[in-house]
Amino acid sequence: GAGVSQSPSNKVTEKGKDVELRCDPISGHTALYWYRQSLGQGLEFLIYFQGNSAPDKSGLPSDRFSAERTGGSVSTLTIQRTQQEDSAVYLCASSWQGAKETQYFGPGTRLLVL
Amino acid sequence: QKEVEQNSGPLSVPEGAIASLNCTYSDRGSQSFFWYRQYSGKSPELIMFIYSNGDKEDGRFTAQLNKASQYVSLLIRDSQPSDSATYLCAVRGGSRLTFGEGTQLTVNP
Numbered sequence: 690g691a692g693v694s695q696s697p698s699n700k701v702t703e704k705g706k707d708v709e710l711r712c713d714p715i716s717g718h719t720a721l722y723w724y725r726q727s728l729g730q731g732l733e734f735l736i737y738f739q740g741n742s743a744p745d746k747s748g749l750p751s752d753r754f755s756a757e758r759t760g761g762s763v764s765t766l767t768i769q770r771t772q773q774e775d776s777a778v779y780l781c782a783s784s785w786q787g788a789k790e791t792q793y794f795g796p797g798t799r800l801l802v803l
Numbered sequence: 804q805k806e807v808e809q810n811s812g813p814l815s816v817p818e819g820a821i822a823s824l825n826c827t828y829s830d831r832g833s834q835s836f837f838w839y840r841q842y843s844g845k846s847p848e849l850i851m852f853i854y855s856n857g858d859k860e861d862g863r864f865t866a867q868l869n870k871a872s873q874y875v876s877l878l879i880r881d882s883q884p885s886d887s888a889t890y891l892c893a894v895r896g897g898s899r900l901t902f903g904e905g906t907q908l909t910v911n912p
Contacts, residue, residue, distance in 0.1 A: 722900075731807075731891060731904040732847070745898050780846055791837075792900065794846040 691715070693795035695781050701801045702771055710766045710798045714783030721764050722782045722792060723756055732780065738764060771802045806830060807894050809903035818912050822879040826892030826903055829873070836868055836875045837893040837900065840886075847891055851877065882910040 694713045702708050714721050723735040734748040738758045749755070753771075758764040768775055778797040784790040810825045824838075835854045839847035853859045853866040853875065865878040875894075879886055889905040 724902075729904075731902040732893075732900075734899045734901065737898050739898070748899070791849055791852060794848070797846050 693781055693783050693793055695779075695795040695798050697798060698796065699799045699801075701803065703803055704773060705770055707767065707769045708771055708800065710768075710779050710800070712764045712766070712781030712783075712795060714762065714764070714781070715793060718783035718785050718793075719761065720784040720786065720790065720792075721758060722784075723764070723766050724780045724782065725750075725777045726780060726797075727777045735766070735779075768800075771800075773802050776800055776802045805903075806901045807892055807903040809890075809892050809906045811906070813907040813909060815909045815911060816882050818882060818884060818910055820882050820910075822882045822886065822908055822910070824877040824879075824890050824892075824906050824908065826875045826877075826894075827873055828875070828892075828894045828901075830894070830896045830901075831870075831873065833873075833894045833896045835895045836866070837895070838864075838866060838875075838877045839891040839893060839902075841889045841891055841905065843888075850890075879908075882908075884910045884912050886910050 696711045719740045721738045724732040736756045737745040753769045756766045780797045781795045782792040784792045816822045837852045838850045841847045851866045853868045859866045863880045867876045889907045891905045892903040893900040
């Protein structure tokens with residue numbers, strides 16, 4: 690079946706603008722994760738959704754970052770008033786049922802803030 | 804101390820050799836351990852996971868876990884040029900995965 694999809698694949702924006710990144714998880718996967726990967730670095734956890742539970746937002750770097758997940762499926766990560774240090778690849782992953790299961794990653798959105 | 808540390812690399816091995824990738828973690832409560840491979844410009848893909856002490860083999864790959872030493876490794880036997888990538892160690896405690904910064908492996912033909 691289809692894997693995790695993300696859009697857009699690339700986004701260039703100006704400093705101070707807001708951006709929205711979309712993730713469509715694998716059908717049937719109840720857990721969804723957002724990560725950020727800066728150039729040459731490992732993955733930084735941002736937020737985790739599991740079913741109807743309150744999300745784990747502990748990785749969000751500032752209040753400019755927010756995410757929601759509608760209907761237990763598609764998720765949107767929003768970055769307000771973007772800064773140059775927000776430039777990175779934003780990766781979404783999903784898993785079956787949650788924390789104990791293997792995570793499958795989408796292709797990522799490459800964000801460049803000028 | 805970083806939560807998950809990997810040998811800094813880059814690591815270069817000749818084709819057919821064994822590549823050894825190492826990872827240490829700080830949280831003794833960590834429950835499960837994963838190795839992901841990431842080709843340049845691509846997203847990570849899972850190679851192996853291991854939950855119990857000892858070795859776990861899958862084809863040319865062997866994961867080794869020693870919880871007492873807080874150490875997990877990945878051995879790649881008969882390395883191929885197509886194995887050239889960055890290998891990410893990830894450790895789960897609770898709901899999140901914590902990733903190391905990765906080790907870049909180059910297999911020379």
